[in-house]
Amino acid sequence: MKTLKIATRKSILAMWQSEHIKDRLTTQHKDLNVELVGMKTKGDVILDTPLAKIGGKGLFTKELEESMLRGESDIAVHSLKDVPVEFPQGLVLAAICSREDVRDAMISEKYATFDELPKGAKVGTTSLRRRMQLLIMRPDLEIISLRGNVQTRLRKLKEGEFDAIILAMAGINRLNIKDEVKHIYPFSLSQMIPAMGQGALGIESVEKDEILKEIEFLNDENSVIETTIERAFVARLNGGCQAPIGISAKLKNDEIFIEAIVGMPDGSEFLREKTVVNKDEYKSVGENFANEFIKRGAKELLMRAEAMANAL
Known part of the structure; x- marks a missing residue:
């Protein structure tokens, strides 16, 4: 055998x-x-x-x-x-x-929705992409680095180190941890754009x-089409897995709905765009969409984002 x-x-x-x-x-x-x-x-x-x-x-x-x-x-x-x-x-x-669910989610023992978080709430995530988008929505939040596996993160949440933590819905579903926590609030894609290939x-x-x-x-053909676009977008920007870049491509029938964000880890500055293309364009649209961001200064923005990340 x-x-x-x-x-x-x-x-x-x-x-x-x-x-x-x-x-x-x-x-x-x-x-x-x-x-x-x-x-x-x-x-x-x-x-x-x-x-x-x-x-x-x-x-x-x-x-x-x-x-x-x-x-x-x-x-x-x-x-x-x-x-x-x-x-x-x-x-x-x-x-x-x-793909599993591509969305990010807030998990909390006290607060059922993102809007319920009190001013200055402590939110755990190491992702610069999540940090950026959280602070765009709520500049008052205190974002604290949170490393370790899912169980370690949940333990720290339950021990009161954080008011909320951010995880991918895909991991939540795969590990079936819904019964282990009190509140799971999935962000809509309009609130938080996921990482390339998420799910x-x-x-x-x-x-x-x-x-x-x-x-x-x-x-899976749909996953290949969507993630080819997302990965090409990040490759053109020369952004690593940890760069503050969100990119979502969603195939519906013969159309692909794409939205992306690039910005500073503190949410103080960002570029965000969306587009719709035909399914047949999937091999080229990721790079082309990135070029539109580059024309608006995305590469310079990411260089400054990297410098800020190193200083955090």
Whole structure:
């Protein structure tokens, strides 16, 4: 029986995602044995420093990629929002799975909605993108860096360190944590634009035909179209996974509705645009949409955003 090895982070969410892909693979290929190879990444180990200060790109993928390049594993399962837009030679983004809920959500033990948060409320997130959009809506909030896995974040919330924390709805749904907290308030896309690829799983693979053929069934056409646009937008802006950039592409029938935001981590300055294009344009529209932002000074804005992030 052939064995396929999946490199995965050891967090509960990462393990859920890898087990999910393992189940799909073994259901599709009855003669395939799938093993999980758990490991820690730089982003898992360094928990006392904001993500933007410890390397930016590849914080949750580099060790998994090195495992594949050494031949110790064949594929890696990632949250696509954590996956850089460029890959080491010999590795490819082989599949993008169907998306979960792409929205961000506020979780609180005291407050049912975002508007109920009192003035000066302490809100936990490490994402510069979330920080920026929270402060655009509510400049009075105190945004505090919050690292660690989902369980660590929930514990800190329950212990009273925060009035609310921000998580992705995809993770909330996958781990089924609705019963563990009192209030979950999903932000609308008009309130908070998600990260590129949010809600989708990306399967990175060694560039071998036999492995690529085994996993190609995992591709979801709608997810591929939407995330191709989102990733191209971020790539054109040269923005890493931690940059204050939000981008959402939503396919409805033959039209794609796209909205993006780029700005300063403190919400003091930002660019926001939306557009609608035909489905046939998906391969070029991400870069073209980014060019419109660049004309309005997005690259200079992101350089200043990086300097501000390093000073936080």
